[in-house]
Structures are given as C-alpha cells and as structure tokens.
Amino acid sequence: MRVLLTGHQGYLGTVMAPVLAGAGHEVRGLDSGLFADCVLGPRPADPPTHAVDLRDVPPELLAGFDAVVHLAALSNDPLGSLAPELTYDINHHASVRLARVARDAGVRRFLYASTCSVYGASGGDDLVGEDAPLRPVTPYAESKVRVEDDVAALADDDFTPVFMRNATAFGFSPRLRADIVLNNLVGHAFLAGEVRVLSDGTPWRPLVHAQDIAAAFAQALAAPREAVHNQAFNIGTEENNVTVAEIAAQVVEAVPGSVLRITGETGADPRSYRVDFSRVRAALPGFTARWTVKDGANELVRAYRTYSLSRHDFDRMFTRLARLSDRRAVGSLDETLRP
Template sequence: MRVLVDGDRGYLGAVMVPVLRAAGHDVVGLDVGWYDGCDFGAQPDGYEQRTGDVRDATPEDLDGFDAVIHLAAISNDPIGHLNPDATYDVNARGAVHMARVAKEAGVPRFLFSSSCSLYGAGGDAPVTEDGEFHPVTPYGESKVMAEQGISPLADESFSPTYLRNATAYGSSPRLRADIVVNNLTGTAYTRGEVRLQSDGSPWRPLVHARDIAAAFLAALEAPREVVHDQAFNVGRDEDVVQIRTIAEQVSEITGAPVSFADGAGPDARNYRVDFTKIRTLLPAADPSWTVPDGIREIWKDAADRALTADDFEGARFVRLERIRQLAADGRLDISTLRLR
C-alpha cells in the first residue's frame, strides 16, 4: 500500500515508519518538523519526507494514497494546557480536516492515533471501547472531539479506525522523556534515583512503541469490515499497572532508589483498560514487549549514548520544553501553534 504517515518525525512515527516499510509498504511522511534535530540515534531515511502542517493539507496532497496514518498532534497534557484552543485546533479540527481531505481524495483507509486518555478518570473496572469518555484534560478532550468528528465521514468509500493507544514506552530515534516508563528509567540513569512525580497510586495502561507500530500495521492490513469505523484499545492486560509498580520495576532493574518529587500528590488520570477486542479481532497486533524489557532497552541506549540529565530534562526530549524553546526563539506562535 502507498501510505501517508503524518507526524512521522515524532516519537512513534520514527519507530512506525521502518516497521511499515519492512512490511513492504510505500511510505511518505508529512510533518511540521517541531522536533527536527531532537535526535536519540540515527533517524529513519530513504523515504519521501514532506514538511507541512496537516491543517493546510489539500486533496491533491493525498492523491494516489491507499491509506493515511494520522499521528500528528500536540502529544501530551502539559502542552495541551499551554493553549487549549490551539490544542483543539491541531488535534481535533486538524484530524477531522485530514480525514475530510483524505476522503475527498478517494483514500479508502484512515487510521487515527487516539489515546486511552479519552477515558480519563475511569472507575475501578477495566474500560472497553464502549466505555464512557471522561477526559480530564484538553488533550484527552481533543481526542474525543477528533473521533466524534471523523466517525460521521465513514461510508462505503471511507473507513476510519481509531487506535486508542495506552501510554507508550521504549526507545525511539526521537525519544520522549515525558512519558512515565521512559522518564523513570532515564532519571534513574542520569540522576541515580527513580523520581516519582505523583504519589504512584494511579493505574495506567502501557504499551511499547514497537507494539503500537505492530497494531497500526495489523489494522492497515486487516479486512475492511473488521476495522470499519471501529475503535481498538491498543495495549495488553498484563501491562495495566500502578505507577508505583513501574517505579519498583525500574528500581529493581537499575538499582536506583525510589524518591518522590516535591509536591508529588494524587493524579486525576486514573484508568484501567480492557484489551480483549484487539486481541480477538486483530490477532496480528499481538504485543510482544514487556515493561521490564523496555526498561532494560532504555537503560542500555542511555548508557550507549552517554545520556546526561541536562539533555534528558531539556528541549531535546521533553516536548513541552521544546515547544517553549521554539516560542522563545520566535519560531512558533503559541496562540496558533503555527511555525513562523
């Protein structure tokens, strides 16, 4: 298939593009380039990389593609809080715009990178894809708005699918330090302690970046009737864990003691997720990574690349810091989240 992957130069995109290409797909990227240069190893190359904002995409841009994988977004809560309206603009209106132009161009498949954070403050029972949405942040809300805006476009010519990813972990050529497993492991390496930002009680579903890539590949190649206008939670039941359990695992593997950051308190984002549907309907997605494997992987890559605390906690790997840096340098307008 000829596949346009937007957001290809981010954390998940840099892992997903080689997986898609290894499976024989012809990939073209489209990314605004916010994190260009924020490298953690060699970047994927050898494929066409377009630079542009998804909000400006036209049907002509999508001519001749068999599928769009839409990853481009403000990818976490802290950036979402900076300017909620601009977050809705990129994550919700941008996603719906991309789906609309894809449909207009005759692209039959559209995979939307959604998030389990749309379940937000969940109850005690693991939530299935039919569960209610209780997003607690503009980021979570933007994913609900996007899904609800894209779904009415589904018809016999256009099949959108919503992949609600658990919180990712694992190494990537565009590493992120602001997601929990990576953060705790990197801090263990650079500071010699596993520093918790909350009291550790919230439940969180986790999934390795490469297992997310495998899930997108499985959805891309699945029969249309299996994925048409369907949502899938992406992750595995064994990896729905409390944050303090992750901290204990990092501590056990790295030998660094657990500590609590100043003001660490409860966290409103607390949800358990059920992964029966993806396991049953998309067996090719079968996740193979465990959290301890991911911790060991990041620890090794941190050592191989002599990762420093300044780097790990700065603009290179923390998305919010990078956005602030681009704004401070006059290269990004925070009110619109557009590059100048």
C-alpha cells in the first residue's frame, strides 16, 4: 500500500516508519519537524517527507494514498495543559479535517493513534475494555476522545477508520522522549542515581514498547476490513499493567546503585486505569506485545550509556514541553507552533 505516515519524525513515528516499510508498504511522511533534530545516537533515515503543518495540509496531498497512519499530535498531558486551544486545533480539528480529506481522496484505511488515557479517572482495579466509559481528565485526552467520535462518523463502505488506543509507550527510539514514565525514571536513575516518584506511586499505568505499537499498526493495516472497521483497540498487554511504584522498582534493578524515593509531593494522581487487551489479540491474531518493562528498562540503560546521554539533552532536548518552549524563545517556532 501507499501509506502516508503523519508524525513520522516523532518518538513513535521514527520507530514505525521502518517497520511499515519492512512490511512492504511505500511510506511517505508528513511532519512539521517540531522534534526532527532531537536525536540520540545516529540520525535515522526518514522516508520522503512532506514538511507541512497538519493544520495546513492541502487536500491534493492525499491523492493516491491507500492508507493514512495518523500519529502527528501535541502528544502529552503537560503540553495539552500549557496550550489547550492549540491542542484542540492540532489534535482535534486538524485531525478530523485530515480524515475527511483522506476519505474524499479515496483513502480506504485510516489508523488513528489514540491513547488509553481516554479512560482517565477510571480508578479501581477492574480491567477496562474498549466499551468502558471514557473519563478523560486532561485537554490532551479529551482531544483524543473528540477525534474518535468525529472520525467514527465518517466511516462508510469505502473508508475504514481504526482507533488504536495505545498504552503509555516506553523504550528506545532514535528520537527519544524523556517525558514518558519509564524513559523518564531510567534517565533520572542513570544521570542522578535516584528514581524519584512524585506521586504516591499507586496509580495504574499500562505500558507498551514503541516497537510493539509499530507491530500492532502494521497488523492493523494488513487486517481484513471486517476485523477492524470503525473499531477501537487497546494496544498493549495485561502483563504490563503496572503501578508507578512497580515501574520504579524495575528501574532501580536496571540501574545498579540507584535508590528509590517516593516523595508523594504531587499527591494522588487521578489518572489511573488497568486495561484489558483481549480485543486486539482476537482481531489481529499475529499481534502480541513482546516487550516487558524490565527488558525495556535494560534497553534504555544500554542506549543512554552507549550514546552518552547528557543531563542537558535529557531535560531540554528530549522533554517535549521544554523543547517547544526553547524553540519559541529563540523564534524558530511562532506562537502557534509553526516553524
């Protein structure tokens, strides 16, 4: 298939592009390059790129594609809370517009990178499946719920949206992110010898490796229409339903000599959910999430060591909010986050 991969210069996109190409697809990227230079280790080879802002995509750009894999977004809770209106413009309105112009151009499949944070304040220890009530607690998660609702309404005989509700990602990508929980805790342990948990450690967080997310998307592209049409899928594995305290304990093991401190200074975190992943296993029989949290922690330590991760890069280059603030401050991004 000819596949347009948006957000291909991000953390997940940089891992996914070669996986999709390896599955035989002809991949083109679309990205405004917010983090294109945020690379740890050798610079990856990107697929041919449309350097375009999602909000400005000309409809004719979609001509000739069989599928769109839509990752581009302001991609975390702190970013969403900093600029809620930009989060809704980019994540919600521009995404729905992209789906509409894709459908009008004859694109048949539209994989959307949603998130398990749509379950938000689900609380409790029960597993939440895709039909559970959605209780987003941040503008970021709310933007994802709105896209799911609006794009589902576009589904028809020729246009198949699929909503991939990813667990929180972890693991090495050449375009690293330091602001997701495992990558973050491993970084602090590696750089400062301390694993510091600011919450009380009790919230549940389902985790999934970036490579496993890429594998799930590749399977969802290839799946028969009736297996995936207009459905939501949780992407991950029950084995990686872990509490923040359990994640921290794995990190301490992976970084010898590091110590664990649960400060509790931010109080209870309302974002807590344990997730049921049985639907994706039934729909995509070739898919299993293979990476454990422990293997991911060890992989990250190796990468941080091999590429000599520095404190400055960890805090400024690989932390989404800091990177965007720095780029705005020097004028390489305007107030609307356009280059």
